[in-house]
Amino acid sequence: MDRRQRQEPACKTETQWAVAVGRGGGGRRPGQPLAAGTCPSPTALLAGRQERFLLGNLQAHNQPASSRQVPQAGAQPGARKPRPTPAGMCSVPVPQAPLRRVAVTGGTHGNELSGVYLARHWLRDPRELRRPSFSATPVLANPAAAAACRRYVDRDLNRTFTDTLLVSRATPNDPHELTRARELDQLLGPKASGSDRAFDFVLDLHNTTANMGTCLLVDGAHNTFALHLSRHLQLQFPEVPCQVLLTRPPQSARESFSLDSVAKNGMTVELGPQPQGVLRADIFSRMRALVASALDFMELFNQGAAFPAFEMEVYRNLGGEDFPRTQDGDLAGMVHPQLQDRDYEPLQPGAPIFQKFSGEDVLYEGDSTVYPVFINEAAYYEKHVAFLRTEKLMISVPPLPPLSPTPTQVL
Amino acid sequence: MDRRQRQEPACKTETQWAVAVGRGGGGRRPGQPLAAGTCPSPTALLAGRQERFLLGNLQAHNQPASSRQVPQAGAQPGARKPRPTPAGMCSVPVPQAPLRRVAVTGGTHGNELSGVYLARHWLRDPRELRRPSFSATPVLANPAAAAACRRYVDRDLNRTFTDTLLVSRATPNDPHELTRARELDQLLGPKASGSDRAFDFVLDLHNTTANMGTCLLVDGAHNTFALHLSRHLQLQFPEVPCQVLLTRPPQSARESFSLDSVAKNGMTVELGPQPQGVLRADIFSRMRALVASALDFMELFNQGAAFPAFEMEVYRNLGGEDFPRTQDGDLAGMVHPQLQDRDYEPLQPGAPIFQKFSGEDVLYEGDSTVYPVFINEAAYYEKHVAFLRTEKLMISVPPLPPLSPTPTQVL
Numbered sequence: 001m002d003r004r005q006r007q008e009p010a011c012k013t014e015t016q017w018a019v020a021v022g023r024g025g026g027g028r029r030p031g032q033p034l035a036a037g038t039c040p041s042p043t044a045l046l047a048g049r050q051e052r053f054l055l056g057n058l059q060a061h062n063q064p065a066s067s068r069q070v071p072q073a074g075a076q077p078g079a080r081k082p083r084p085t086p087a088g089m090c091s092v093p094v095p096q097a098p099l100r101r102v103a104v105t106g107g108t109h110g111n112e113l114s115g116v117y118l119a120r121h122w123l124r125d126p127r128e129l130r131r132p133s134f135s136a137t138p139v140l141a142n143p144a145a146a147a148a149c150r151r152y153v154d155r156d157l158n159r160t161f162t163d164t165l166l167v168s169r170a171t172p173n174d175p176h177e178l179t180r181a182r183e184l185d186q187l188l189g190p191k192a193s194g195s196d197r198a199f200d201f202v203l204d205l206h207n208t209t210a211n212m213g214t215c216l217l218v219d220g221a222h223n224t225f226a227l228h229l230s231r232h233l234q235l236q237f238p239e240v241p242c243q244v245l246l247t248r249p250p251q252s253a254r255e256s257f258s259l260d261s262v263a264k265n266g267m268t269v270e271l272g273p274q275p276q277g278v279l280r281a282d283i284f285s286r287m288r289a290l291v292a293s294a295l296d297f298m299e300l301f302n303q304g305a306a307f308p309a310f311e312m313e314v315y316r317n318l319g320g321e322d323f324p325r326t327q328d329g330d331l332a333g334m335v336h337p338q339l340q341d342r343d344y345e346p347l348q349p350g351a352p353i354f355q356k357f358s359g360e361d362v363l364y365e366g367d368s369t370v371y372p373v374f375i376n377e378a379a380y381y382e383k384h385v386a387f388l389r390t391e392k393l394m395i396s397v398p399p400l401p402p403l404s405p406t407p408t409q410v411l
Numbered sequence: 412m413d414r415r416q417r418q419e420p421a422c423k424t425e426t427q428w429a430v431a432v433g434r435g436g437g438g439r440r441p442g443q444p445l446a447a448g449t450c451p452s453p454t455a456l457l458a459g460r461q462e463r464f465l466l467g468n469l470q471a472h473n474q475p476a477s478s479r480q481v482p483q484a485g486a487q488p489g490a491r492k493p494r495p496t497p498a499g500m501c502s503v504p505v506p507q508a509p510l511r512r513v514a515v516t517g518g519t520h521g522n523e524l525s526g527v528y529l530a531r532h533w534l535r536d537p538r539e540l541r542r543p544s545f546s547a548t549p550v551l552a553n554p555a556a557a558a559a560c561r562r563y564v565d566r567d568l569n570r571t572f573t574d575t576l577l578v579s580r581a582t583p584n585d586p587h588e589l590t591r592a593r594e595l596d597q598l599l600g601p602k603a604s605g606s607d608r609a610f611d612f613v614l615d616l617h618n619t620t621a622n623m624g625t626c627l628l629v630d631g632a633h634n635t636f637a638l639h640l641s642r643h644l645q646l647q648f649p650e651v652p653c654q655v656l657l658t659r660p661p662q663s664a665r666e667s668f669s670l671d672s673v674a675k676n677g678m679t680v681e682l683g684p685q686p687q688g689v690l691r692a693d694i695f696s697r698m699r700a701l702v703a704s705a706l707d708f709m710e711l712f713n714q715g716a717a718f719p720a721f722e723m724e725v726y727r728n729l730g731g732e733d734f735p736r737t738q739d740g741d742l743a744g745m746v747h748p749q750l751q752d753r754d755y756e757p758l759q760p761g762a763p764i765f766q767k768f769s770g771e772d773v774l775y776e777g778d779s780t781v782y783p784v785f786i787n788e789a790a791y792y793e794k795h796v797a798f799l800r801t802e803k804l805m806i807s808v809p810p811l812p813p814l815s816p817t818p819t820q821v822l
Binding site: 284334378 | 528531532560561620685686687688689690691692693695696741742745746747748751766768787789790793
């Protein structure tokens with residue numbers, strides 16, 4: 001599994017912006033278009049900073065009632081109409097030209113086998129990745145880790161794509177994954193320069209041991225193109241729950257570190273539950289179909305399709321919760337049976353989250369309901385994360401404008 | 412996960428013998444005592460070799476009908492009354508004295524976390540392992556692998572307990588697990604000498620990624636004590652399917668290699684499905700309860716309880732089935748969705764077992780119905796095993812005689 005964070009790029013355009021409009025599930029089905037007249041006005045969209053502005057209010061609601069700030073009129077959680085926001089913050093720019101350079105990467109973690117074997121298959125036979133306007137490039141991101149069927153050899157590759165690491169001087173003793181990150185940065189980026197040479201989109205394929213079904217990891221609500229792609233996938237696979245997780249915690253200033261951050265844009269597909277080192281046919285087939293549908297969406301975009309605004313239910317990462325531990329740092333307990341496998345379900349304060357080996361329950365001490373994800377993900381034990389807390393939001397995603405002056409309306 | 416094979420010991424007694432009486436499920440519930448009069452006669456039990464004698468007939472039924480031998484009267488599959496058998500083959504001797512030296516080993520594979528964390532917990536607080544007549548010793552079998560959360564560091568520890576390896580001369584370049592195997596052999600054995608110093612019983616704790624529920628791995632139908640222990644566990648946990656797998660393939664001459672083979676007797680508890688590197692509370696609790704119940708059984712035996720004969724349904728290992736592979740040895744496909752998670756269910760010739768990445772199905776080409784287990788076990792990819800074929804048998808297990816002249820009848 002992986003969660004990813006995108007570095008906010010140098011501001012090139014503020015014409016597109018995803019606008020958070022409320023917490024919790026709304027009455028509208030995720031992915032359903034907004035009714036006429038509810039689409040954020042161009043003025044609001046141009047204003048920028050909506051997300052960060054609203055976050056202050058959302059976080060206030062995670063504090064005890066006595067200490068909460070009074071939300072400003074119109075900005076309270078549940079408000080569905082976006083308001084003008086402070087200007088100056090920029091989004092991931094939507095593509096202004098057809099996507100020609102697209103990569104599908106598997107095996108960024110060598111024991112997440114759906115992506116490993118899809119990449120290997122496509123490297124032998126890439127026909128599935130061809131579309132009329134482009135051919136996606138398959139990449140086995142960490143062949144050494146895949147050969148060893150381990151997440152990584154020396155360090156987590158998908159935490160290695162920071163500018164700091166990528167531009168550091170190479171030495172003979174560099175960890176394997178740092179060397180490989182530089183190679184991938186050269187192949188798919190480079191990230192640091194903001195060069196036009198970078199790939200237009202990287203779709204990175206992961207598995208999780210958590211019971212997360214299909215989860216689409218997008219860096220933030222500002223990534224309009226990735227959210228439209230996510231919505232397309234939700235509509236294409238209505239029979240399978242397909243959730244969107246915004247990976248960047250609120251007000252995080254952390255530099256992006258994931259593989260897809262080297263390209264102009266990207267997204268992670270995370271499928272589970274699947275044990276590390278196991279290839280399940282059902283999950284393999286679902287991932288294959290999701291990739292095909294993602295490429296179809298890009299082809300539609302390249303052909304000049306327009307995509308209208310819509311509202312979408314998303315989960316936003318609030319940070320990790322560690323296991324109970326002994327004084328020497330070892331586990332003192334495990335995920336509670338009442339929490340196990342209940343990804344995306346509400347967790348109320350006071351509910352049990354861990355069961356200690358001594359038999360004692362550990363209760364959730366947060367102030368408000370959260371929606372845990374990546375519950376009991378194998379790869380996170382070493383990162384001291386038993387699950388991620390998220391908040392559930394409804395966001396408004398602005399239209400994705402067509403590339404040509406005479407777009408084809410597809411939705 | 413692990414499957415184990417026990418070296419047949421030097422013949423000390425032939426007074427106990429498990430007698431195979433037929434293939435497939437019988438009308439009697441597994442673990443149910445034989446009706447009066449159906450218990451194998453002392454004559455039959457003393458005769459020995461019943462299992463190997465019957466195997467010839469069972470194997471004949473795995474051949475095409477045209478080439479089958481005609482079963483001898485009374486020995487055909489489904490016959491429920493044991494017959495006199497050739498003499499000379501010996502069983503694992505049943506204990507002639509109370510079990511005083513019992514070990515419970517976890518972390519023989521470092522990423523099978525139920526046993527790892529049970530062992531670590533008991534090393535801190537061993538009270539659960541105490542009984543009036545003995546205290547079981549907790550052992551973290553491969554601490555280095557557990558610390559790395561890997562199956563092993565250099566080689567599979569649970570394939571390293573052969574006489575050949577254990578008595579080989581130590582060198583500074585020995586694999587980590589060979590050094591550790593020698594240490595464990597000194598602690599729990601030694602195996603080679605047949606010394607009285609060896610532990611009386613080793614209960615080795617494993618997990619599998621396969622959908623196997625509770626599986627008790629016993630080396631063969633000759634291991635009367637382990638089969639009585641297995642039956643006790645089945646009766647104690649009637650709500651959870653609890654199967655017995657005889658691990659030694661028919662007519663195998665392979666030397667035993669598993670950890671518990673260093674002791675006088677032993678058994679492996681295998682619980683799943685659980686991903687490698689994940690600790691599930693439900694499986695942890697079940698393993699803990701199974702160990703407690705196993706120790707209770709040993710206490711009953713030590714206190715002089717007698718255990719009557721019974722019939723039992725078991726699965727016997729017939730060998731592994733590899734994945735379809737490319738010319739260079741890589742996977743060309745995966746376990747078929749129709750087979751995935753269907754451990755212990757009948758697999759008919761002609762049924763799909765693999766789905767190739769090209770989309771083509773691979774059908775089972777065996778001659779007769781088998782019962783796959785360890786389907787899609789992560790640790791077996793490197794061993795070229797997608798699943799183990801087994802046959803389902805009903806066996807008669809002779810009584811376990813009491814230690815004292817005035818036993819307590821407990822069942």
